[in-house]
Amino acid sequence: MKNDPKVSILIPLYNAERYIAETIESCLAQTYNNIEIIIVDDGSTDNGISIAKQYESNYENIKVEIQKNSGAPVARNRAFDLCVGDYIQYIDADDLLHPDKIRKQMEVLKNENMRTIAFGKWGTFRKSIDNVIWKELPVNRNYDDPKQFLIELWESGMAAITHLWLVPRILVEESGGWDESLAKNQDGDFFARVVSRASKVLFVEESVGYYRKDNENSISKQVSKKALQSTLKTFENYMELMKDDMDKPEVRKTFAYIYSKYLYYIYPEHKDLVEKVETKLKNLGFNKPIIKYGKKYYFLSKIIGVYGVIRLRKLIGK
Numbered sequence: 001m002k003n004d005p006k007v008s009i010l011i012p013l014y015n016a017e018r019y020i021a022e023t024i025e026s027c028l029a030q031t032y033n034n035i036e037i038i039i040v041d042d043g044s045t046d047n048g049i050s051i052a053k054q055y056e057s058n059y060e061n062i063k064v065e066i067q068k069n070s071g072a073p074v075a076r077n078r079a080f081d082l083c084v085g086d087y088i089q090y091i092d093a094d095d096l097l098h099p100d101k102i103r104k105q106m107e108v109l110k111n112e113n114m115r116t117i118a119f120g121k122w123g124t125f126r127k128s129i130d131n132v133i134w135k136e137l138p139v140n141r142n143y144d145d146p147k148q149f150l151i152e153l154w155e156s157g158m159a160a161i162t163h164l165w166l167v168p169r170i171l172v173e174e175s176g177g178w179d180e181s182l183a184k185n186q187d188g189d190f191f192a193r194v195v196s197r198a199s200k201v202l203f204v205e206e207s208v209g210y211y212r213k214d215n216e217n218s219i220s221k222q223v224s225k226k227a228l229q230s231t232l233k234t235f236e237n238y239m240e241l242m243k244d245d246m247d248k249p250e251v252r253k254t255f256a257y258i259y260s261k262y263l264y265y266i267y268p269e270h271k272d273l274v275e276k277v278e279t280k281l282k283n284l285g286f287n288k289p290i291i292k293y294g295k296k297y298y299f300l301s302k303i304i305g306v307y308g309v310i311r312l313r314k315l316i317g318k
Contacts, residue, residue, distance in 0.1 A: 004034045005110075007102055007166070008085025011093055012075035013041045017048035019094035019215065024055050024062070026096040032103035035089075037062045038079040043069030048093070073178035073186050080172060086114075088172050091163040094215045096129060098208035105166040105207045115199040117146075117171060119164040120207030126214040143201040147242065150195055154238065155254040157261055157292075162187045163209040171197050182234065184227035189234040196241045228266060228273060235259065235280075252284045260289035264310050 009027045013020060027037050039056075041049045041064065049066060056064040067078060076090065087109070089102060105118040121140070123132040138156045143149040153160060175193040178186055195201060235258055245251045259277050266273045281289065289306050291298050301309045 004032070005086035005106070006084060007032060007035045007087045007089055007106070008080075008083035009035055009037045009089045009091060010076060010079035010083060011037065011039045011091055012072040012079065013039050013044060013048055013052060013093045014069070014072065014075075015044050015046045015048060016093035016215070017044075017046040017051060019212065020048045020051050021055075023091065023093055023096060024052070026099075027091070028059065029099045030097065030102050031099050032106055035061060035102065036083060036085060038083045039064045039093075040075040040079045040082075041066045042072065042075045043067065071180060071183075073180045073182065073190075077177045077180065080177065086169055088167045088169060089163070090165065090167075091209075094212040095163050096210040096212070097163060098210070101207050101209060102166065105204050108202055108204050109166065109168075112202070113199060114168045114170055115197070116202060117168065117195060117198040117200070118166045118202045118204050118207070119160055120204050120209060122161055122164050122209045122211055124211045124213045126212070129210045132210060140203050140205070142203055146195045146198045146201050147245065149201045150192055150238075150241070151251060151254050154258055157257070159188065160191065161209070161211055162191075163211075164207075165191060165194075166207075167194055168198075179237075182230040183224070184230040185234040186230075189237055192234075192238055192241060225270070228270060231262065232273060232276065235262065253290075256281055256284045256286045257290050257292065259284075260286075260292075263289050264313070267307065267310055 011023065024037065027035070039052045039062070041052065052064045056062045063082060065078065065082060067075060080088065087106070091097060101120060105120060109116060109118055121134065123134040125132045135158070137153070137158050137160065139149055139153045139160070171194045174197050175190065178190050182189060238258070239246065239255060242251055259280050263274065263277050266277070268274070281287070291301050291306055291309060297309050297313070300312070304312070
């Protein structure tokens, strides 16, 4: 395997003592052998760092570093600085990889240039991957135009999670790394910048990752005002990536949908953010949010208005 490109698996660790061993084991079980595992502990207060250190003492290809609590983006950037891989595999400290995940993607990437990025299939699980629920993304296909992939992903309202991807090192370098100022949607922001710089996006169906849903410490569960503001900032970053295509009606409509969906979460509690989003929608040529809840809600919006429908949806949800 000496002639095979090295893959660096980068793991930010924070208070994940219940999960980190299983995550590391899924990385060690990879059937692609030329890998290194870099773990950066982000000031954990539990026993997770001791578990990671034990693995480091037993495996030459595992390196563990400790930093003061600074957030997952800082830990990921530090892990990237420490790694030497030609390709980068990011994974959180509670998620899992199928043993063939990296090998299946490398089999495809070895015939492509070093600006081609690959992603795979993913599912959610609680406790055990025996209970996995698969997510079928509408973008699960190959793209010669990476920006078209982003537009269709955003329009779908779904996510291509962190450990789906296998990323050429050069794209990480050119992207500028993870935005350390963000409190939410750091992965969406980072991979949007990475994908926009790729020459091609390839879907490898046999390449599988598992996303854990039962970790209460997950950053994805944050709903603070700072998190909401960070999410809004990432949307502005998306628009900057697409600035050369903003005259296209389908692109403008996609962003109108992104902001409309966001409005559902913040209305009516955060009036300042609501006003910002309404301004964004008007600048895109939309005087009201886009309803995508189905025909019944669409017709109901004609009677009680879009905001009335949003209130009704939240009431039904409660």
